[in-house]
Amino acid sequence: MDKGVALTWVTWLLAFLPILMLLSTILFFRxxxxxxxxxxxxxxxxxxxxVFGAHPRLLALANSKGMGLSLYVLLIIWSAVFLYNVVxxxxxxxxxxxxxxxxxxxxxxxxLLMSWCFSAFMQGIAGFGVPIAVVAPIMVVMGFPPAVxxxxxxxxxxxxxxxxxxxxxxYTIQLxxxxxxxxxxxxxxxxxxxxxxxxxxxxxxxxxxxxxxxxGAPAIIVTSGVMGLSCWLMTVIGAAQLASLIxxxxxxxxxxxxxxxxxxxxxxxxxxxxxxxxxxxxGFHLAFAPYYILILLSVASQFKAIKQIIAxxxxxxxxxxxxTTMHFAVKAEKMYSRIGIVHPGxxxxxxxxxxxxxxxxxxxxxxxxxxxxxxxxxxQCIPTxxxxxxxxxxxxxxxxSGMTFLLAQGMAKATGKLFxxxxxxxxxxxxxxxxxxxxxxVMFAALQVETAKVLGISTVIIAAAQSVGxxxxxxxxxxxxxxxxxxxxxxxxxxxxxxxxxxxxIVVALCTGIVAWSFVYIFFxxxx
Amino acid sequence: xxTGAVSRKVSDPAPWGKQHRMxxxxxxxxxxxxAFPLAxxxxxxxxxxxxxxxxxxxxxxxxxxxxxxx
Numbered sequence: 293m294d295k296g297v298a299l300t301w302v303t304w305l306l307a308f309l310p311i312l313m314l315l316s317t318i319l320f321f322r323x324x325x326x327x328x329x330x331x332x333x334x335x336x337x338x339x340x341x342x343v344f345g346a347h348p349r350l351l352a353l354a355n356s357k358g359m360g361l362s363l364y365v366l367l368i369i370w371s372a373v374f375l376y377n378v379v380x381x382x383x384x385x386x387x388x389x390x391x392x393x394x395x396x397x398x399x400x401x402x403x404l405l406m407s408w409c410f411s412a413f414m415q416g417i418a419g420f421g422v423p424i425a426v427v428a429p430i431m432v433v434m435g436f437p438p439a440v441x442x443x444x445x446x447x448x449x450x451x452x453x454x455x456x457x458x459x460x461x462x463y464t465i466q467l468x469x470x471x472x473x474x475x476x477x478x479x480x481x482x483x484x485x486x487x488x489x490x491x492x493x494x495x496x497x498x499x500x501x502x503x504x505x506x507x508g509a510p511a512i513i514v515t516s517g518v519m520g521l522s523c524w525l526m527t528v529i530g531a532a533q534l535a536s537l538i539x540x541x542x543x544x545x546x547x548x549x550x551x552x553x554x555x556x557x558x559x560x561x562x563x564x565x566x567x568x569x570x571x572x573x574x575g576f577h578l579a580f581a582p583y584y585i586l587i588l589l590s591v592a593s594q595f596k597a598i599k600q601i602i603a604x605x606x607x608x609x610x611x612x613x614x615x616t617t618m619h620f621a622v623k624a625e626k627m628y629s630r631i632g633i634v635h636p637g638x639x640x641x642x643x644x645x646x647x648x649x650x651x652x653x654x655x656x657x658x659x660x661x662x663x664x665x666x667x668x669x670x671x672q673c674i675p676t677x678x679x680x681x682x683x684x685x686x687x688x689x690x691x692x693s694g695m696t697f698l699l700a701q702g703m704a705k706a707t708g709k710l711f712x713x714x715x716x717x718x719x720x721x722x723x724x725x726x727x728x729x730x731x732x733x734v735m736f737a738a739l740q741v742e743t744a745k746v747l748g749i750s751t752v753i754i755a756a757a758q759s760v761g762x763x764x765x766x767x768x769x770x771x772x773x774x775x776x777x778x779x780x781x782x783x784x785x786x787x788x789x790x791x792x793x794x795x796x797x798i799v800v801a802l803c804t805g806i807v808a809w810s811f812v813y814i815f816f817x818x819x820x
Numbered sequence: 821x822x823t824g825a826v827s828r829k830v831s832d833p834a835p836w837g838k839q840h841r842m843x844x845x846x847x848x849x850x851x852x853x854x855a856f857p858l859a860x861x862x863x864x865x866x867x868x869x870x871x872x873x874x875x876x877x878x879x880x881x882x883x884x885x886x887x888x889x890x
Contacts, residue, residue, distance in 0.1 A: 326845065330882035352863035352871040355878055359856040609860060675845045678885055681852050685878070 296620025296694035297344055304702040306343050307695040310336035310686055311735070318770075325679025325727065333686040340693035345618030353611055353622075354692040358685030360609055360629040361467055365680060365730055367637030368460045369419075370673050375582060375644045376418040377665035377672075382651050382658055384579035389430045391576040392544060396551035400508050403499045406431050407441070407448035408492055409515065409543030412456075415449045416537030417583060419457030423449040424776045432780045440498060442776035443792035446767045448495045450797070451487040452536035453729040453763035454480060455523065458636035459533035461729035461759055467629055468687070468737040469755045477527030480756040481535060483811075485520040486804045487764055488539075492516055494796040510555055515546045533636045534590050537583070574656055582647035589642055593634040606632035620694030680731060687734045700742030711747055712812045715740050715754050716805040719761020720768070720797065727771035732762030749812045750819040757808040764804065767797045838889035845888065851881035 297303050310332045317328040340346035346354075379385055392410045396402055406427050414423035424445050431441035454461040462480070466473050492512035496504040519539035526535035550556055577584075592598060608627030615621040631637070644662075651657040690696045707714055718740060722732025737758050744754035766772060768790065777789045811819075837844075855877035862870030 324885075324888075326848070326885035327888065330885050333882055334879075348868065348871045348875070349863055349866055352859045352874060355874070356856060356860040356863055359852065359859070362852075363856075612864065671842065674842070674849050678845055678848050678852070678881075681849075682882060682885075 295697065296616060296618045297698060299698055299701045299705075303343065303698060306339050307690070307698045307702075309339055310690060310695075311699075314683070314686075314735075324675065325731070326675055326682060329679050329682025329686060333682050333689070336686045336689040336693075336695070340616075340689050340695060344620070344693040344695055344698075345616035346689070346693040347617060350614050350616060350622070350692060351689065353614060354688045355685050356609070357611060357625075357628060357692070358688035359681065361464075361688065361734070362677070362681045362684045364467060364629040364631055364635070365460055365464055365684070365734075366673075366677050367631065367635065368458050368463065368640070369676065369680075370669060371637040371640035371644075372418050372457050372460075373422075373673055374665055374669040375586070375640050375647070376422055377668045378644050378647060378661060379579075379582050381661040381665050382656055384574075384582070384651075385426060387574060387576060387579035389426060391579075393430060393434055395544070395548045396556065398551060398556040400496065400499060400504055401511060401547055401551050401556050402434060403431070403436065403440075403444055404448075404492065404495055404508060404511060404515070405544060405547040406434070407444035408495045409448075409519070409540055409547055411445050411449035411540075412452035412519070412536055412543065413540030415452040415456035416534065416540050417458070417586070419453065419460065421772050421775045423452075424772055425779050428776050428779050436499075438780035438782050439788050439792060442773075442780045442782065442789045444495045444498050446772060446776050446789065446793045447491055447498065447796050447800075450764050450767040450800070451484060451491045452540060453723070453766040454484070454759045455526075455532060455535035455537075457730070458537075458640060459535070460636075461733055461762060462532050462535070463636070464730040465733040465737050465755055465759045468691075468733060469741045469751070471741075471752055471755055473527075473532055474530065476752055476755055476759075477532045477535070478524060479752050480759055481520070481524035481527045483753070483756045483760045483804060483808060484523055484763075485516070486807050487760060487800050488520050488523070489513070489516040490800045490803050491767075491796075494800065498792060498796070511547065511550045514550065515543050518546045519543045531590050533639075534587060537587070574654070578650070578654055578656065581650045582643055585646045585650070586639065586643040589639045589646075590636075593639060599634065602633040606630050614692075616693055618694065620697070622692045676728075680728070680734075683731055684734050687738065691738045696738045697742050700739050701746050703739070704743045704746035708747070709813065710809075711743060712749065712754060712757060712809040713805040715743075715757040716761035716764070716801045716808060719758040719763075720765035720801050722758075723762045723765025723769050727769040729759070729762040729766060732765060733759055736762075750816060752819060753808055753811045753816065757804065760804050760808075761801055764797055764800050767793045767800075835889050837887050841888045844884050848881045848884040851877050851884070855881065 313335045314328050314332040317323045317331055411423035411427045414426055428441045428445045432438050493505055496508040522539040522542050523535045526538055608630035611625040611628055613624040718736050719732055722735045723729050740754050740758040741751045744751045773790050855874040858870045858874035862874055
């Protein structure tokens with residue numbers, strides 16, 4: 293197969309230009325994702341035509357693939373946000389949050405429970421800043437300092453980003469890298485053990501320094517074990533869309549059990565005056581019903597008999613093989629970005645319908661809640677969607693014109709054996725720039741996998757490292773930091789929160805990078 | 821709940837790009853989806869008409885967000 297344009301400093305820099313454009317407009321001009329994505333798409337199209345031999349047909353197919361891929365991801369995002377808004381409108385989110393706060397009186401455990409476990413659960417069901425928006429204000433009301441509440445939520449939820457939003461980041465990396473979920477999922481879960489443990493310790497350190505680390509160590513280690521194991525289990529049984537939700541939930545349960553042990557009974561909570569918990573209009577299980585339904589539907593969709601029945605009902609597009617005028621060949625695709633009934637989008641919508649029935653029969657449904665939730669979802673999701681579409685299209689133009697392949701060749705040459713260490717940081721960079729782990733995977737997953745191929749190392753581990761890095765980057769993404777600071781009343785105090793989260797993010801990414809490097813070069817050298 | 825949703829008194833009128841951000845985003849979003857089937861059909865059947873129209877729509881959809889404030 294011909295490999296297109298030859299690698300030189302000039303061609304490499306030209307191939308890097310769209311990413312540079314994205315970087316500079318976000319960092320220096322502080323543009324949002326839609327504007328930066330649009331400019332980067334223009335740059336990618338221009339460079340691909342002038343230097344990499346892209347022609348109108350190739351561009352039309354690449355842009356169409358980008359739209360197909362966007363549709364896949366956006367269906368998850370829109371449905372997840374809609375379900376969350378429905379639940380929020382009937383007052384169930386408040387009930388869930390209040391019940392979480394009642395679990396323990398120990399301040400350190402409360403901090404870990406809310407920012408590390410409950411926020412991961414929230415990331416599992418909604419994502420896109422919802423964990424920060426919901427959990428951080430509750431923590432402030434519970435008496436935690438605002439900067440601590442925002443920083444702990446940002447760092448604490450970051451391990452759950454990839455499998456969060458019903459697995460948006462996980463499905464994206466599969467589509468981009470063409471590595472099947474049953475292969476990459478478990479490896480991602482194994483690599484996620486590092487961020488799960490380190491973010492737990494980071495939360496304890498933000499809360500109370502080394503004394504809190506020492507005191508919290510048993511709880512962090514035990515809960516990490518439970519969350520890491522359940523995360524891996526979810527990926528193995530084919531329910532990766534629940535691999536943040538279930539571990540987050542089990543983490544909360546483990547914390548609740550630990551709160552009853554002698555280790556964590558001493559320190560009583562000192563809450564601010566006027567603080568009351570448990571003021572919900574209905575019980576926890578009713579409030580949680582939408583997520584029980586979602587879990588049930590997700591698990592049911594994995595049964596072989598059900599899978600066989602619904603398998604034919606899927607939609608996807610076929611693409612022909614094509615090549616650039618510089619002879620870079622693009623393979624044909626069958627059922628590209630396949631969307632079936634077991635896609636998380638339809639499952640989420642079904643959960644929303646069943647939740648309506650449950651709340652209605654319990655007399656808790658508010659008339660007009662669905663319309664209100666839909667309106668809120670549209671307002672929230674359209675700017676995000678435009679940002680995702682432009683960036684996905686940019687990524688696909690770069691991939692199909694051979695720019696990504698050339699970038700990978702250059703990176704492989706420059707970093708050599710240290711590449712697995714840097715691949716986690718590349719993932720972090722992607723989320724820092726775009727505010728989304730899924731976007732980070734869109735931007736850099738193909739580049740990382742191509743680089744791994746050039747170096748002859750495991751593409752699976754490198755793709756997993758990219759996605760884990762993208763997840764960790766959620767702790768320092770300016771959009772989320774801004775949201776966290778605003779929600780806890782630190783308007784204009786973003787830098788204070790950012791200063792608290794950046795060092796922890798670097799440490800977590802470094803630890804993950806070291807483990808990824810050891811997997812690639814020591815423990816699993818023969819893995820493809 | 822101390823959500824910190826600070827209300828600010830703004831004396832100056834909001835810039836045009838900020839005032840109409842949602843409208844512009846909706847327009848851009850709609851244009852992308854109109855262009856999608858045209859790009860696919862144009863690419864599959866190698867029809868330059870569809871390809872040109874889709875490209876024009878994509879370009880317009882990408883230009884629109886540039887007028888927004890954020």
